[in-house]
Amino acid sequence: MNTKYMNPYLAGFLLGLVLLATIFITGRGLGASGAIKSIVVATVDGIASKHAEGSHFYGTYVGPGKDNPMKSWLVFEVFGVLIGGFVSGLASDRMKFVTEAGPRIRPKLRWLFAAIGGALFGIGAQFARGCTSGAALSGMAVLSTAGFITMIAIFGTGYAFAYFARKLWI
Amino acid sequence: MGPFVPELISDQLNLVVALVLGIAFGAVLEQAGFSSSRRLAGVFYGYDFTVLRVFFTATVTAMSGVLLLGYFGLLDTEAIFVNPTWLVPAIVGGIIMGIGFVLGGYCPGTSVCAAAIGKIDAMFFIGGGLLGVFAFGELFSLYGNFYDSTSLGSIKVFDSLGMSQGLFAFLLIAMAVGAFAVTTVIEKRVNRSSAPSLEFKSRSHFAAGAGILALGVLFIVLPDRKTHLINKVSDPKYATSHPVTVMDADELAFRIVDREPNIRIIDLRSVDTTMSRSLPGAENITVRDLFGKDWVPILSRRHVKKVLVGNDEAQERTAYLLLQELGYENLAVLQGGFQTFDKTILSPGSFIPTGSRWDADVKAFREKARENILKLIAENKSKGSKEPKKTKKVQGGC
Numbered sequence: 001m002n003t004k005y006m007n008p009y010l011a012g013f014l015l016g017l018v019l020l021a022t023i024f025i026t027g028r029g030l031g032a033s034g035a036i037k038s039i040v041v042a043t044v045d046g047i048a049s050k051h052a053e054g055s056h057f058y059g060t061y062v063g064p065g066k067d068n069p070m071k072s073w074l075v076f077e078v079f080g081v082l083i084g085g086f087v088s089g090l091a092s093d094r095m096k097f098v099t100e101a102g103p104r105i106r107p108k109l110r111w112l113f114a115a116i117g118g119a120l121f122g123i124g125a126q127f128a129r130g131c132t133s134g135a136a137l138s139g140m141a142v143l144s145t146a147g148f149i150t151m152i153a154i155f156g157t158g159y160a161f162a163y164f165a166r167k168l169w170i
Numbered sequence: 171m172g173p174f175v176p177e178l179i180s181d182q183l184n185l186v187v188a189l190v191l192g193i194a195f196g197a198v199l200e201q202a203g204f205s206s207s208r209r210l211a212g213v214f215y216g217y218d219f220t221v222l223r224v225f226f227t228a229t230v231t232a233m234s235g236v237l238l239l240g241y242f243g244l245l246d247t248e249a250i251f252v253n254p255t256w257l258v259p260a261i262v263g264g265i266i267m268g269i270g271f272v273l274g275g276y277c278p279g280t281s282v283c284a285a286a287i288g289k290i291d292a293m294f295f296i297g298g299g300l301l302g303v304f305a306f307g308e309l310f311s312l313y314g315n316f317y318d319s320t321s322l323g324s325i326k327v328f329d330s331l332g333m334s335q336g337l338f339a340f341l342l343i344a345m346a347v348g349a350f351a352v353t354t355v356i357e358k359r360v361n362r363s364s365a366p367s368l369e370f371k372s373r374s375h376f377a378a379g380a381g382i383l384a385l386g387v388l389f390i391v392l393p394d395r396k397t398h399l400i401n402k403v404s405d406p407k408y409a410t411s412h413p414v415t416v417m418d419a420d421e422l423a424f425r426i427v428d429r430e431p432n433i434r435i436i437d438l439r440s441v442d443t444t445m446s447r448s449l450p451g452a453e454n455i456t457v458r459d460l461f462g463k464d465w466v467p468i469l470s471r472r473h474v475k476k477v478l479v480g481n482d483e484a485q486e487r488t489a490y491l492l493l494q495e496l497g498y499e500n501l502a503v504l505q506g507g508f509q510t511f512d513k514t515i516l517s518p519g520s521f522i523p524t525g526s527r528w529d530a531d532v533k534a535f536r537e538k539a540r541e542n543i544l545k546l547i548a549e550n551k552s553k554g555s556k557e558p559k560k561t562k563k564v565q566g567g568c
Contacts, residue, residue, distance in 0.1 A: 005209075008223035008366065009350075009378065011202030015224060016231020018194045023236060024244075025187060027173030028251040028566025030195055032279035033303075036296070040303040057310035073566075076185045080192020081199070081279060082286045088200035089287030097288040100207045100275075107290075114207070114291040115298030117274015118281065120266050122302025125278065127317065128263025130253065132277035135260070137225065138566075139253040141232035143338070145322070145330045146255035153264020155213075158271050162214035165272045169211045 004092075019141055028073070029138020033125035035078035037061075041069040074134075102169040113168055128153075171463050172245040175564055196283050205284040207275030207291055214272055217361040219353040226346040234385060237339060241395045243496075246463045251566030257320040274298070336389040343386035347379045396461055403491035414490045417477055417502040419511040420532070423539040426450055426546070432473055438480040438489050439508065449479060449511075450546035457489050460496065469498045476500060482507040515539055 005011075022030055038061075045052040045062040052058040061069045069075075089095045101110035125131040128150045130139070136154060139147020175184050202224045203209045212218025239245035271277060276284060276295045284292035310317070328338035357365040393401070402408060425433050426449065435452040448454070455465055469476060476493070478501065480486040486503035493501055504511060518540065521533045 005203035005220075005366075006201040007370070008202060008220045009227050009375070011198055012224040012227025013231050015195070015198045015202065015228035016235065018191060018198055019228060019232040020235035020239075021194075022191050023232065023250055024172040024239060025179070025191075026175045026184060026566075027249055027564030028175075029253075030191070030279075031566075032277070032282060033299070035282075036278060036299045037303050040300055040307060044304070044307065055307065055310060056314050057307045071185070073184060073188045076188035077192035077195065078279075078282055080189040080194075081196030081282045082192075083189075084193035084196025084198075085200040085205060085283035085286030086196075087193070088197040089205065092201070094200075094205070094287050097290060099290040101291065102208065102211075110291050111294040113273045114275065114294040115301070117270040117272075117276065118278075118295035118298025118300075119302030119305070120270030120298075121274065121276075121278055121295075122299040122304075123306045124263040124266030124268075124270060126263065126303065126306045127256075127259040128267065129256065129260070131267060131279065132225075132271075133279040135253060135263075137229060137232075140229045142236060142250060142252045143233065143326045143328060143335065144253040144255065145325045145327045146253045146260050148327045149255065149257070149260045150264045150267075153261050154268045154271060157265045157268025158214050161269050161272050166215065168273065169208065169275070170215050170217070 016141075019138065023138075023141065026073075029134065029141060030077065031074045031130060031134030031138065032078055032081070033121065033131035034072070034074035034134055036122060037126070038069045038072050038075045045069065102167070104167055104170075110168070171243065171466075172239065173250055173564055177463075195279070196286065199280055199283040200287065204280040205287050205289060205292075207284065207289070210277075210280060211272065211275045215360070216353075216356050218366060219357050220366055222353055223350060226349060230343055230346050230382060233339060233342065234382075234389075237335070237389060241392060241398075243395055243461075246461070248462050249464075249564060251564045252324040252326065253566070254324045255322040256318070257322055259317055259319065262316075334390075335394060336392060339389040340386035343382055343389075347383055350375075350379065396458055399461075399492060399495055400457065400488065403495060404488055409487060409491065412491055412494070414487055415502040416505050418505040419514045420536070420539075422477060422504055422511065423515045423536070423543060427539050427542045433475045433477060434468060434471075435477050435479055436469075436489075438478060438485055448547065448550065450543065450550055452479065457485070457492065460489060460492060469493065472500055474500065475502055477502050477504055479504045479508050479511070482509065515543065 006014075019030055022028065041052070041058050041061045044058055049062070053063045086095075099107040099110055101107060105113075121131060125135070128135050129146070130136075130150070132151075132154060136147055136151035140151060141147075179187060199205065203220050204224070209218050209220055213221040236245065236247065236250075240247040267277070274281075274295050276292055278296075278299055281292045281295040281299070285296055326335070328335045331338065354367045354370070357367050392398075403412075422435075426435075435449050437448060437452040437454045438457055439454075440456060441454055453465070453468060459465065460469070476498070478486040478489050478493075480489065483503060483506055486507060490501050490503050515536055518537075521536060523529050526532075
């Protein structure tokens with residue numbers, strides 16, 4: 001079984017082609033955080049639809065005459081990512097329930113920090129109107145100013161902050 | 171011409187397309203090693219620069235593809251979604267995400283991919299993401315104003331930096347190749363035993379780097395397609411070897427009064443000028459808009475004569491040759507431009523006798539035409555000022 005990863009430049013080239021095909025066919029880019037938002041919006045709407053419709057944030061996506069937030073392009077795309085990742089992991093024999101962490105950190109603490117990191121991404125992606133895929137990568141491909149600003153802010157902060165989080169990884 | 175949404179691909183089919191593209195996206199991410207948080211976090215500590223390599227190669231590939239497809243006229247770059255900029259929220263959001271990246275070890279796309287192969291930390295990351303968006307939504311009123319602040323629209327980075335598109339593309343490619351080289355050196359020093367770059371075959375990597383740099387140089391030289399084609403047809407040599415069909419003011423007036431169905435007036439003047447006097451049934455399309463796919467349905471009707479009306483005949487001739495170059499047929503330019511039409515037909519008492527025996531008839535015809543056309547123009551106006559057609563843009567973003 002081939003468990004080795006692909007050459008990163010080849011993988012990047014293929015990823016670029018997938019993104020290019022997306023732009024060429026649909027006129028929009030790839031994304032990920034939008035699907036997480038759709039799940040939250042649909043859940044809030046399902047539990048408390050009055051609250052959702054009255055909210056300035058959720059109200060943009062739900063209400064009379066609007067499609068179900070789960071019927072969005074990104075929800076289907078991210079569902080595809082799940083399938084694609086699964087098939088690829090299966091093909092390269094990488095399927096395993098495992099927690100990945102640095103050598104100095106226990107799994108439970110890793111879970112906590114993973115959840116905090118996810119929460120920060122969830123919040124940050126709302127302000128930036130997208131995450132690393134939707135704002136940075138897709139934005140940069142169409143030379144959007146926002147794409148470059150978001151990319152620089154994400155990676156710049158990552159490097160500036162990395163020292164304080166070093167115990168998590170090295 | 172792409173994109174194929176919404177004309178060729180319906181909203182429903184587009185969801186299937188999304189699923190298929192998502193599968194490809196997920197598979198590539200997983201094969202690249204983006205399903206591993208340690209690998210992803212490595213970019214911040216110098217032991218593994220996979221993220222940087224994949225991310226920038228993908229950016230350069232997609233950007234180059236968009237530029238080339240646009241240059242060859244295969245993709246309408248005006249119709250694609252360009253992520254709008256909310257300047258300060260983008261910076262603040264990026265900072266929050268940067269901290270999230272270092273703490274969490276994933277970004278949303280890679281976390282989904284990692285969770286798919288059983289990474290438990292990735293599942294916690296996704297759970298955290300859901301809670302984060304929920305918290306954001308519940309507390310939205312606290313920062314709703316900030317969220318909408320510094321909105322700059324769909325601006326492009328090369329405009330923001332005040333340089334040409336081609337030069338920016340070259341600089342981005344040069345920066346990417348430079349970063350690949352530097353980070354490979356760093357990685358081999360930090361991680362002597364297991365740096366992924368130890369396995370690279372340097373010769374093919376150098377060749378690829380040189381190739382992509384050559385493409386970057388090409389971008390500086392290649393003007394964008396619109397400028398290139400407009401320059402080409404504006405060349406006097408080109409103009410003399412490509413004759414145009416000319417329609418004089420009387421004929422156009424006659425056809426308008428006759429309400430001939432197989433004629434369409436394409437008004438090339440800017441919208442503010444046309445507001446004052448727009449010919450009946452005219453479509454307002456500026457020269458640069460002729461490239462877009464919005465007007466294809468109107469321009470490609472072969473049995474309809476497209477009469478180009480501009481400020482002057484030179485502008486009309488440029489548009490004529492351009493449309494011909496783009497493959498449209500059955501065109502005509504209005505002799506002397508709108509000014510001449512205005513003078514001979516629309517202004518009263520301007521008839522200059524030519525000494526021909528038909529003078530009286532021509533004069534009578536023009537007077538009648540003036541009355542008729544002015545009435546049509548007034549009718550058009552009373553129908554409400556005609557809004558310039560908004561380009562139907564694809565919606566995107568997260």
